[in-house]
Amino acid sequence: MELEKPDLYRVAEDGASLVLRAGRCGTCGELNFPLSPFGCNACGAEPAKLVEEDMDGHAQLLTFITIHQKLSPKIDAPCVVGEARLANGRIQEIMLQGAGDRFADDMTVRAVPVEVTRGDKSVIACRFAPAEG
Numbered sequence: 001m002e003l004e005k006p007d008l009y010r011v012a013e014d015g016a017s018l019v020l021r022a023g024r025c026g027t028c029g030e031l032n033f034p035l036s037p038f039g040c041n042a043c044g045a046e047p048a049k050l051v052e053e054d055m056d057g058h059a060q061l062l063t064f065i066t067i068h069q070k071l072s073p074k075i076d077a078p079c080v081v082g083e084a085r086l087a088n089g090r091i092q093e094i095m096l097q098g099a100g101d102r103f104a105d106d107m108t109v110r111a112v113p114v115e116v117t118r119g120d121k122s123v124i125a126c127r128f129a130p131a132e133g
């Protein structure tokens with residue numbers, strides 16, 4: 001099955017989690033995610049300085065809210081969106097899998113593949129679920 005955003009992630013070998021596609025800056029060492037076509041977010045180095053590197057899909061969930069309105073055709077309501085600190089230390093908005101009562105602030109979550117419908121086809125989207133253990 002196709003990925004919804006193949007430039008951001010791929011399915012890990014275990015089939016149950018996602019590897020995030022990041023880019024390591026050869027100038028300052030920043031791990032950029034997403035892998036930007038504009039170069040390094042931290043020091044402004046040109047794109048050629050970035051080398052793709054797998055980033056662990058675990059993240060620390062900082063806060064989250066449930067959205068009940070369908071705000072865009074690409075967002076299925078209700079849905080839960082959160083802010084999380086990703087493995088590279090940067091804070092990013094993420095979409096959580098399932099209802100809000102599965103989640104708590106400061107919980108560790110991880111990127112998982114979730115099948116969603118886009119138009120008349122199914123694709124694999126990136127969602128975050130509670131990490132086991």
Ligand SMILES: [Zn+2]
Binds near residue numbers: 026042
């Ligand atoms: Zn840099």
